[in-house]
Amino acid sequence: MxxxxxxxxxxxxxxxxxxxxxLSRRGYRVIAVDNLSKRQWETEVSATPLxxxxxxxxxxARWREISERTIEWRNVDLRDADQTQQLIADHRxxxxxxxxxxxxxxxxxxxxxHAASTQLNNVLGTLNLLFALNEHAPxxxxxxxxxxxxxxxxxIDIEEGWITxxxxxxxxxxxxxxxxxxxxxxxxxxxxxxxxxxxxxxGLRATDLNQGVVYGVQTEETALHEELRTSFHxxxxxxTALNRxxxxxxxxxxxxxxxxxxxxxxxxxxxxxxxxxxxxxEKPAEPGEFRVFNQFTEQFSVAELAGLVQRxxxxxxxxxxxxxxxxxxxxxxxxxxxxxxxxxLDLGLQPxxxxxxxxxxxxxxxxxxxxxxxxxxxxxxxxTWTGGANRYLHPASERDGVAAVRV
Amino acid sequence: MxxxxxxxxxxxxxxxxxxxxxLSRRGYRVIAVDNLSKRQWETEVSATPLxxxxxxxxxxARWREISERTIEWRNVDLRDADQTQQLIADHRxxxxxxxxxxxxxxxxxxxxxHAASTQLNNVLGTLNLLFALNEHAPxxxxxxxxxxxxxxxxxIDIEEGWITxxxxxxxxxxxxxxxxxxxxxxxxxxxxxxxxxxxxxxGLRATDLNQGVVYGVQTEETALHEELRTSFHxxxxxxTALNRxxxxxxxxxxxxxxxxxxxxxxxxxxxxxxxxxxxxxEKPAEPGEFRVFNQFTEQFSVAELAGLVQRxxxxxxxxxxxxxxxxxxxxxxxxxxxxxxxxxLDLGLQPxxxxxxxxxxxxxxxxxxxxxxxxxxxxxxxxTWTGGANRYLHPASERDGVAAVRV
Numbered sequence: 001m002x003x004x005x006x007x008x009x010x011x012x013x014x015x016x017x018x019x020x021x022x023l024s025r026r027g028y029r030v031i032a033v034d035n036l037s038k039r040q041w042e043t044e045v046s047a048t049p050l051x052x053x054x055x056x057x058x059x060x061a062r063w064r065e066i067s068e069r070t071i072e073w074r075n076v077d078l079r080d081a082d083q084t085q086q087l088i089a090d091h092r093x094x095x096x097x098x099x100x101x102x103x104x105x106x107x108x109x110x111x112x113x114h115a116a117s118t119q120l121n122n123v124l125g126t127l128n129l130l131f132a133l134n135e136h137a138p139x140x141x142x143x144x145x146x147x148x149x150x151x152x153x154x155x156i157d158i159e160e161g162w163i164t165x166x167x168x169x170x171x172x173x174x175x176x177x178x179x180x181x182x183x184x185x186x187x188x189x190x191x192x193x194x195x196x197x198x199x200x201x202x203g204l205r206a207t208d209l210n211q212g213v214v215y216g217v218q219t220e221e222t223a224l225h226e227e228l229r230t231s232f233h234x235x236x237x238x239x240t241a242l243n244r245x246x247x248x249x250x251x252x253x254x255x256x257x258x259x260x261x262x263x264x265x266x267x268x269x270x271x272x273x274x275x276x277x278x279x280x281x282e283k284p285a286e287p288g289e290f291r292v293f294n295q296f297t298e299q300f301s302v303a304e305l306a307g308l309v310q311r312x313x314x315x316x317x318x319x320x321x322x323x324x325x326x327x328x329x330x331x332x333x334x335x336x337x338x339x340x341x342x343x344x345l346d347l348g349l350q351p352x353x354x355x356x357x358x359x360x361x362x363x364x365x366x367x368x369x370x371x372x373x374x375x376x377x378x379x380x381x382x383x384t385w386t387g388g389a390n391r392y393l394h395p396a397s398e399r400d401g402v403a404a405v406r407v
Numbered sequence: 408m409x410x411x412x413x414x415x416x417x418x419x420x421x422x423x424x425x426x427x428x429x430l431s432r433r434g435y436r437v438i439a440v441d442n443l444s445k446r447q448w449e450t451e452v453s454a455t456p457l458x459x460x461x462x463x464x465x466x467x468a469r470w471r472e473i474s475e476r477t478i479e480w481r482n483v484d485l486r487d488a489d490q491t492q493q494l495i496a497d498h499r500x501x502x503x504x505x506x507x508x509x510x511x512x513x514x515x516x517x518x519x520x521h522a523a524s525t526q527l528n529n530v531l532g533t534l535n536l537l538f539a540l541n542e543h544a545p546x547x548x549x550x551x552x553x554x555x556x557x558x559x560x561x562x563i564d565i566e567e568g569w570i571t572x573x574x575x576x577x578x579x580x581x582x583x584x585x586x587x588x589x590x591x592x593x594x595x596x597x598x599x600x601x602x603x604x605x606x607x608x609x610g611l612r613a614t615d616l617n618q619g620v621v622y623g624v625q626t627e628e629t630a631l632h633e634e635l636r637t638s639f640h641x642x643x644x645x646x647t648a649l650n651r652x653x654x655x656x657x658x659x660x661x662x663x664x665x666x667x668x669x670x671x672x673x674x675x676x677x678x679x680x681x682x683x684x685x686x687x688x689e690k691p692a693e694p695g696e697f698r699v700f701n702q703f704t705e706q707f708s709v710a711e712l713a714g715l716v717q718r719x720x721x722x723x724x725x726x727x728x729x730x731x732x733x734x735x736x737x738x739x740x741x742x743x744x745x746x747x748x749x750x751x752l753d754l755g756l757q758p759x760x761x762x763x764x765x766x767x768x769x770x771x772x773x774x775x776x777x778x779x780x781x782x783x784x785x786x787x788x789x790x791t792w793t794g795g796a797n798r799y800l801h802p803a804s805e806r807d808g809v810a811a812v813r814v
Contacts, residue, residue: 177581
């Protein structure tokens with residue numbers, strides 16, 4: 001039997017690259033697709049990864065040398081309908097894993113231009129893909145990365161994509177209502193509706209993975225060589241709260257909690273992202289099915305995460321302070337949150353829970369690259385939900401009157 | 408007190424033009440805005456209105472002559488962020504009524520290009536407007552035209568935008584789940600989510616009107632002069648089922664019902680559209696409120712509408728046949744449908760229900776313009792939900808091998 005062909009879209013990103021390696025190692029034929037726009041966005045907002053990331057050419061060559069496996073690298077822009085059609089027609093993949101979206105909520109809140117380009121990039125890219133699949137690979141399994149942030153924080157349990165509603169003596173299973181957190185999260189909601197429609201009307205098959213916040217600096221494969229490394233962001237645009245706290249701990253700065261810190265979200269280890277997506281590939285959605293999994297393993301509030309990092313440091317005799325700073329986002333800081341995440345466990349997921357050991361290893365990894373930490377980008381949110389970009393957004397070299405806190 | 412300023416976006420359309428006249432007559436200062444793209448789309452798919460429509464310049468001049476009132480006409484493209492900012496900054500309107508969207512489901516299903524341009528036109532136009540309002544007129548009341556087709560046909564009662572869900576012993580009021588019928592209807596769902604977010608995060612105020620299918624060839628104001636006429640479409644792209652049936656009755660062709668005809672939707676008279684929107688303007692949403700009204704007055708199935716037309720003609724001794732043709736759409740043909748529409752009644756709406764008299768007057772109006780009816784466009788759906796455009800889409804002059812059934 002021939003190895004299944006999987007196109008990984010957004011293969012130059014944090015998860016896309018790790019996924020490409022993971023699947024290649026497991027014998028899939030991997031077509032790694034990207035247009036490299038994430039690197040441009042990083043440069044634009046002066047938020048490059050903490051440790052340098054090799055070019056796709058170097059990564060793929062290094063992987064071939066180490067593994068004797070070939071990842072086929074294609075520079076394709078999903079915003080271009082013809083390129084997208086050609087990609088799917090050329091390879092007729094068995095599955096497509098679609099990470100190829102602008103992934104940052106703050107980036108989408110900079111201003112109108114960034115809100116519009118985020119929705120255009122994400123929604124039109126996915127539309128182009130849906131039409132290409134319908135024309136050239138209608139049986140292909142689309143695995144689409146969504147986000148738990150599509151749901152927002154409702155005052156009821158969050159189900160996995162669909163909810164059975166009892167109302168006035170009748171009942172129906174309907175899409176779970178969404179209260180997305182930003183123009184970026186909105187773009188994912190729009191995608192979900194478009195994909196659901198393509199499944200219902202054209203009979204495409206899709207798995208929408210509403211993923212939590214991913215942590216972890218490496219997988220088995222990315223750890224094999226520094227040229228196979230994947231990206232790590234600690235800044236307020238492309239970073240996450242946990243990455244920020246680990247970096248702040250590593251360089252001895254206070255952990256900055258937005259507001260009261262009661263914001264609770266789902267989290268998972270990058271190795272579990274690899275496992276979840278592999279499980280979804282191995283048991284694809286049925287033709288016409290729009291399947292939704294909530295892809296995370298544990299819930300934490302932001303204050304709990306800061307407390308965990310503080311405790312881990314204390315075990316090494318290091319004191320870490322926590323600073324509550326004004327919340328740049330408009331979001332609830334105390335709320336009910338109980339999101340279901342059973343369906344991937346049912347498929348066999350064995351979670352890596354967040355442990356003191358992992359946290360300490362993340363902090364140690366940052367310490368090795370501490371020379372590259374930009375203290376301003378680390379300590380100051382550069383975009384607010386009501387005012388857009390502030391003076392901290394611009395590249396360090398252009399910051400006007402802002403002390404460059406190089407650590 | 409100065410008259411309130413209302414910007415009517417999409418003022419060249421079927422409802423936008425009638426609305427501009429209606430408000431002007433009632434003393435509002437009306438800024439009529441359009442980029443005239445609907446006329447281009449009509450030409451593109453060879454689906455011009457049955458009776459000729461005057462240019463905006465002519466319409467506005469004629470209205471000034473008849474009413475001694477001025478409608479300020481501005482050619483502005485909402486897809487252009489700068490033009491949109493300038494429009495709102497120049498006029499700082501008290502209210503904006505936003506009709507300025509590609510309004511056809513079949514048009515959005517022609518192919519990828521039309522699906523993408525529909526979503527881009529509608530979603531980015533509305534995004535540009537939201538940012539312009541937030542910057543230049545944050546207290547302005549946005550009245551946005553949505554559609555009942557956003558909801559699809561759930562097996563529970565359809566509430567007005569929000570639903571209180573009881574789930575696992577808890578309760579929340581959440582956005583009503585959506586199962587939209589086409590890429591056009593999806594664009595309206597995307598708009599609704601974006602607007603809801605702008606209200607929640609920025610404190611804008613909006614009324615989202617999920618409107619049913621509008622019928623009627625004229626209002627008090629458009630009837631005053633043929634140069635004040637608004638558009639009437641009977642074709643399968645921009646027309647409605649009721650307009651098609653009236654036209655088929657007028658020219659003596661069979662009424663073509665898609666499939667079994669059990670498709671049930673909400674309907675309203677164009678005069679009630681005028682009244683509903685005026686009521687919404689008079690009692691605006693609160694700051695931060697995202698208010699949703701279901702704007703229709705009666706429900707009918709497609710088969711019921713055909714039966715009504717048949718009965719009205721029989722009263723005049725005319726026999727009309729009904730033909731069930733293959734459904735070009737993917738939709739349920741028998742389903743539960745009970746959509747609430749109480750909130751506009753609570754504001755004082757006094758509905759004009761669909762009467763035999765109105766139906767007969769619509770048919771008579773078509774008879775006066777019967778010379779212009781294109782029998783092919785009338786009898787043959789030109790877009791299917793699974794195959795896109797078919798050979799009937801192209802202009803009559805270019806149809807290959809299709810008998811031009813001029814009536």
